[in-house]
Amino acid sequence: DAGVIQSPRHEVTEMGQEVTLRCKPISGHDYLFWYRQTMMRGLELLIYFNNNVPIDDSGMPEDRFSAKMPNASFSTLKIQPSEPRDSAVYFCASSPRDGYSNQPQHFGDGTRLSIL
């Protein structure tokens, strides 16, 4: 079975440019999560969706960041304009419906973003 697919795996761009990260969740999963990982701050939840609807975006650092989920099989995280401090590894994860079953989150391999 295909897992969570993220693209690109690596992105290097200059500050001020728009960056778009992409994620394809596991088919049938209702939840999609975007995380950011840095040495200083560790792994942080940015935003998550339930059935394509954003539920909690309190982790989004500022207005330069936006996330969308136009359908159940695709999500994007955009940074515009990008800044060097946005350099990090960005992970996407998905999960089946939770209920009380504690379904685990399945993570992609991440996008390593470097802003010069």
Next chain:
Amino acid sequence: DAKTTQPNSMESNEEEPVHLPCNHSTISGTDYIHWYRQLPSQGPEYVIHGLTSNVNNRMASLAIAEDRKSSTLILHRATLRDAAVYYCILRDRANSGGSNYKLTFGKGTLLTVNP
């Protein structure tokens, strides 16, 4: 949010058991204890979770203290592929109602496995 405390690092020898501790003294009655691990250059990977009783799966065992204020992840025979950062996480039920939830990762324990 209820928090967890883990040692920064631990070391083990290959083919020996490993006990990774986690303290969560402020755990609430409905918090589940989850363990994830992150291998180098990969995303986190679910390992195991539990509520009150000890749990076993193909990857590991989870021993939960009777008062639930601590737990231990047990790798029965460590291999070199088990070298990773191990995160102990309390499931935080979001306030939006329904079945939404999120996980808050701490710094975890870096496990080194010696050949």
